[in-house]
Amino acid sequence: MRVCVFGLWHLGCVTAACFARAGHEVIGLDPDAAVIGRLQQGEPPIFEPGLADLIAEGLAAGRLRFTANVADALAGAHLVWVTFDTPVDENDVPQVSRVVEPVKSVVRHLPDGCLVLVSSQLPVGTTRRLAADAGESVSFAYSPENLRLGNAIVAFTQAHRVVVGLLSERDRDKITALLAPFATEIVFMGLEAAEMTKHAINAFLATSVAFMNEIATICEMVGADAKDVERGLKSEERIGPRAYLSPGGPFAGGTLARDVATLAALGRDLAAPATLIDAVRESNDRHRGWALRKLEERLGSLEGRRIAILGLTYKPGTDTLRRSSAVELALALQARGATATAFDPSIRELPPELRGRFALASSPALAVAEADAIVLATPWPQFRELPWPDIVASMPTPTVVDAGWFLAATLQHRPGIAYAAVGLPWTAD
Secondary structure, three states: OEEEEEOOOHHHHHHHHHHHHOOOEEEEEOOOHHHHHHHHOOOOOOOOOOHHHHHHHHHHHOOEEEEOOHHHHHOOOOEEEEOOOOOEOOOOOEOOHHHHHHHHHHHHHOOOOOEEEEOOOOOOOHHHHHHHHHOOOOEEEEOOOOOOOOOHHHHHHOEOOEEEEEOOHHHHHHHHHHHHHHEOOEEEEEHHHHHHHHHHHHHHHHHHHHHHHHHHHHHHHHOOOHHHHHHHHHOOOOOOOOOOOOOOOOOOOOHHHHHHHHHHHHHHHOOOOOHHHHHHHHHHHHHOOHHHHHHHHHHOOOOOOEEEEEOOOOOOOOOOOOOOHHHHHHHHHHHOOOEEEEEOOOOOOOOHHHEOOEEEOOOHHHHHOOOOEEEEOOOOHHHHHOOHHHHHHOOOOOEEEOOOOOOHHHHOOOOOOEEEEOOEEEEOO
């Protein structure tokens, strides 16, 4: 099958590379010539484990190529897969035009009978409106993306199920043939139901995160261990072991927040207030200040203090700083007169807008040198291997703030150190 993957950032690059490996003829299309140029050299625009090798494999086999030429990319295409990452503004509101306008601009180039499969995160109703603008010579479907940063290739190629919303039942067989090699089950439904499913999944996960963090905050105050509470919850058969109920940092990165904001806006527009959804966002925003509050509890005024931040990225296995809570913390520390020094194994230099706002060290040792406190912000596995006894011994006020309990086994019961995790009362000398 000749497949055009339209929109080449994280989702698009993974989609294109995985389908090329499956034997399809894949053309990646993006209006950004610089992105295309790097991809033609086998360089993806964002780090994802295994992705560069997979792209190189597809290029070498001749099953994958990249272009910014719309007519070339769409000529003879059986499927156009829309995979633009939907950006959000500072309030997590999706910038829908950044996806919709490029799609509208290529409609006249779509071959008759072409199927357009949309996977970008878009508000419910968007796919039907795109289909109406395109006319009856092409068909549309919607399949919410299942991208998992740091594990995206496995998540794509070994999905336990894929949701697909159909505009026409005649596309069911084509989509089944396309996706069956990658998914145990394909759940078909209507367009709007599939779009709402994506909103609902992310809102449910966001609610779970906010709920557990509220429970954990109370645990800190009453002397309960939130990890014990987590075990109690997940052993309940009506909840289960994979629930998003681990005490830790706020949800960040824009993905969950995007759908929370979308549902809240829909509720307002439809005069059906999403009271619970609004509260989830309020709770999460309050929890964003947890690490800063812990530092102030321990150190008092942060003026003149040196704080080391280990990890800057949204999560391990990626190099994205989009809506990173670690970056937010570094900027908040600067505003309070502290000196923040960060280290992240996937970040070699700060983007222009962050340069001069805080320091980026070239090694963990340089980041933690002479620090009054350390914040473990991103749980990169290599941080567990640091010489923590030596690090702690060198600190004037041995303090480690670790929202996600990543270093709990190493530091929670270590004498002479103040250790804080979400839902754990301070362990202090």
